[in-house]
Amino acid sequence: xxxxxxxxxxxxxxxxxxxxxxxxxxxxxxxxxxxxxxxxxxxxxxxxxxxxxxxxxxxxxxxxxxxxxxxxxxxxxxxxxxxxxxxxxxxxxxxxxxxxxxxxxxxxxxxxxxxxxxxxxxxxxxxxxxxxxxxxxxxxxxxxxxxxxxxxxxxxxxxxxxxxxxxxxxxxxxxxxxxxxxxxxxxxxxxxxxxxxxxxxxxxxxxxxxxxxxxxxxxxxxxxxxxxxxxxxxxxxxxxxxxxxxxxxxxxxxxxxxxxxxxxxxxxxxxxxxxxxxxxxxxxxxxxxxxxxxxxxxxxxxxxxxxxxxxxxxxxxxxxxxxxxxxxxxxxxxxxxxxxxxxxxxxxxxxxxxxxxxxxxxxxxxxxxxxxxxxxxxxxxxxxxxxxxxxxxxxxxxxxxxxxxxxxxxxxxxxxxxxxxxxxxxxxxxxxxxxxxxxxxxxxxxxxxxxxxxxxxxxxxxxxxxxxxxxxxxxxxxxxxxxxxxxxxxxxxxxxxxxxxxxxxxxxxxxxxxxxxxxxxxxxxxxxxxxxxxxxxxx
Numbered sequence: 001x002x003x004x005x006x007x008x009x010x011x012x013x014x015x016x017x018x019x020x021x022x023x024x025x026x027x028x029x030x031x032x033x034x035x036x037x038x039x040x041x042x043x044x045x046x047x048x049x050x051x052x053x054x055x056x057x058x059x060x061x062x063x064x065x066x067x068x069x070x071x072x073x074x075x076x077x078x079x080x081x082x083x084x085x086x087x088x089x090x091x092x093x094x095x096x097x098x099x100x101x102x103x104x105x106x107x108x109x110x111x112x113x114x115x116x117x118x119x120x121x122x123x124x125x126x127x128x129x130x131x132x133x134x135x136x137x138x139x140x141x142x143x144x145x146x147x148x149x150x151x152x153x154x155x156x157x158x159x160x161x162x163x164x165x166x167x168x169x170x171x172x173x174x175x176x177x178x179x180x181x182x183x184x185x186x187x188x189x190x191x192x193x194x195x196x197x198x199x200x201x202x203x204x205x206x207x208x209x210x211x212x213x214x215x216x217x218x219x220x221x222x223x224x225x226x227x228x229x230x231x232x233x234x235x236x237x238x239x240x241x242x243x244x245x246x247x248x249x250x251x252x253x254x255x256x257x258x259x260x261x262x263x264x265x266x267x268x269x270x271x272x273x274x275x276x277x278x279x280x281x282x283x284x285x286x287x288x289x290x291x292x293x294x295x296x297x298x299x300x301x302x303x304x305x306x307x308x309x310x311x312x313x314x315x316x317x318x319x320x321x322x323x324x325x326x327x328x329x330x331x332x333x334x335x336x337x338x339x340x341x342x343x344x345x346x347x348x349x350x351x352x353x354x355x356x357x358x359x360x361x362x363x364x365x366x367x368x369x370x371x372x373x374x375x376x377x378x379x380x381x382x383x384x385x386x387x388x389x390x391x392x393x394x395x396x397x398x399x400x401x402x403x404x405x406x407x408x409x410x411x412x413x414x415x416x417x418x419x420x421x422x423x424x425x426x427x428x429x430x431x432x433x434x435x436x437x438x439x440x441x442x443x444x445x446x447x448x449x450x451x452x453x454x455x456x457x458x459x460x461x462x463x464x465x466x467x468x469x470x471x472x473x474x475x476x477x478x479x480x481x482x483x484x485x486x487x488x489x490x491x492x493x494x495x496x497x498x499x500x501x502x503x504x505x506x507x508x509x510x511x512x513x514x515x516x517x518x519x520x521x522x523x524x525x526x527x528x529x530x531x532x533x534x535x536x537x538x539x
Contacts, residue, residue: 048267053260060255064248068241075237076201083203084148087230091145091207094226111202111229113138120226131161139206139227149204151229155197201232273297277307290318327482331377338370376499391535394421394460397430398453405438410445410466412438415452421460423532425511433507433515436500437464437528444468446524459513459533470519471526479517480505501528508532 042050090110112120117133135158139147175181209224273295280294293314296307342363349359395417402412441449445466452463471479478484483498501515508515513532519525 044271045264045268049260049264052263053256056259057252057256060252064252068244068248071244072234072237072241075240076232076234079236080150080201080203080232083201083230083232084150084205087203087205087228088148090228090230091205094209094228095145095207096210111136111231113227113229115139115141115225115227129162129165135161136202136204136227136229139204139225141225143206145206147206151202151204153200153202155199159197198233200234202229203232204229270303273303273307277303277310281310284314290314290321331373331483335370335373338366338373341366342370373499376503379503390425390427391422392425392427392430394423394430394462394532395419395453397427397434398451398462401431401434401438402451405442405449408442410442411448413448413450415450415454415463417453418455421453421455422535423460423511424535425532429507429510433504433530434462434464436504437530440464440500440528441466444526456531459531462530462532463527464530465525465527467525470524471517473519476517476519480515504528504530 087110113132113136114120115138117138119129119132135153136151139149204227206225206227209226277294280292284290284292293311294307296311297304345359345363345366349356349363352359398414398417402414405412438449438451441464446468448467450463450465450467452461452465454461454463480501482502484501505515508530511532513530515528515530517526517528519527
């Protein structure tokens, strides 16, 4: 006998020995990933049609069920009213004439019960049935001729109480092969069968047999008062509902399909402008023709807003592309000058070795200019990133640069300064910003440059003023554009690249500040003002 041992790890979850947890089958990776809804893969038109059709089917089906129930209840109510009329007619006939309706085949089977609760299925026949008085109680003793009652009979409850009724009724019925006796037995069985096997409504009326008819032994004193119940089977109600079932079975799906088709067509037509926008954008993308725009629908809806937003985006793209083309052209033009100068100086050095020193010095100056332009271009081409959050003292930076520039061509006059002007930012970038402003001021100043730091609002104003020729009003904004030169010859002679003010404004924006230029005509000079928020505004 070979013993079977269970490896370490114990039985698996299912209780089968001999397998470790490591051997338990794991579902594949793709089975554990959440599934994307099937409807998300379906086109929008089809999705709208499916959802609309389902919703319409649910609503129409609920409406059909309500209509069937309403028709059934209304027909049953009308039938019960007719049964009540017939019950009163039967009671009046039995009470006032010698005519009996016991054997008549009426539209509603009827059941007669005396005050003791006994069943009178035929003339001269009275049977006591278990639980009959509980189902069909006799009329109260004080009930008059106008008394009426409506009773609802449950098939389940009736069958539970009447299991022994056939054995109680059969001995009381007429025996033999007489056709009249057979008719009585058939009618009684039919009435009892209708009573037992379905839910029914019974409408009752009260009458008293005439004295000359109270001669039967079964009609002992007190038993001549009868309660006649006319049974109202739901045949008419079922027939009325059956006439509706055919049209409803065909009409509900047809109506749902019509709603689905309408939703398909409406959604497709509504998405027509979206498709036009998509096609136009795709065409613009393929041709890179950014001056074209997508059509804007007349309807003031979200599609119109989408079209306007798309056109705004195309406007920005066109402006950005134009700026890029202009930037590339200007950069090529700016780089050509130092490269040409460098090339010329190298040719002179080769052709005239005796002028080698001068040629190398000129080439070095061209190289410095080329490096400066390249550095500026690289700075402008970097991604936009917010400045660091270091605390910088603007007064300290201003003093350092004023001392540095005081040894150049024009003196730097310091205006009113606070003791300190703290702000959040990158000290190196702010140094570069003010250096560019001071370089520009020295190139255009006549006698001097003025530097001031003053508080304004919840921030600081750093102003750099030169007393040279003032800028024209139309140039106050254009001067901040890249490669803008208002004095081409002088800028090139002094090494200006046309990028200093553009870089200065870019640094100001990165520090949540502004850089503007203003003049005071006819007074000479131009003032460049940098506004930076104080530390408590930038955090």
